[in-house]
Amino acid sequence: AQSVTQLDSHVSVSEGTPVLLRCNYSSSYSPSLFWYVQHPNKGLQLLLKYTSAATLVKGINGFEAEFKKSETSFHLTKPSAHMSDAAEYFCVVSGANFGNEKLTFGTGTRLTIIP
């Protein structure tokens, strides 16, 4: 079984300040972890992914995330928020299960940027 818990349903930060979106995971297997972003009325877009290579992964638009196995966490960060970062962010886990792999999404974190 696998699951993800996004610890904050809503995060607000001022433009130009750091962003931290928190995610904890649970997986019976060595997981792959992802962050997806969903802008209003748009499809989900892959932001970054961890697939057992480097534990610090860099994604698009200046985002990065660090895989910490000891803490079962995969938090998403960005040094300086931009207005265009306002969106819904989903932490996602994928794990092998007798070859039937699928993605399990968290409930999402809505990021609001204050001008």
Add this chain to the structure above:
Amino acid sequence: EAGVVQSPRYKIIEKKQPVAFWCNPISGHNTLYWYRQNLGQGPELLIRYENEEAVDDSQLPKDRFSAERLKGVDSTLKIQPAELGDSAVYLCASSLGLRGARDGELFFGEGSRLTVL
């Protein structure tokens, strides 16, 4: 390159009516997914196709939901009859193959928003 195309974008129906959603995946992607996203929740997998074969439909409510993927390209998702609880956004996604799921490289359409009155 065209992305995943879904239609209709919005649909409002009365309960007990049928509804169908259509998806055209990215050319060359042999894996296709249908997800349902309820308000304030993350997407949940309904069915996954490898080419024309449904390889994971364990979460599809088979009493009222059906799906098909003829010729391993386009896909349709049907609900008959619709219930109030079916109001949600239905997302279609595609990837290059099973490996794509583990790599997380799914490409999503903009979704079809269903409202059941």
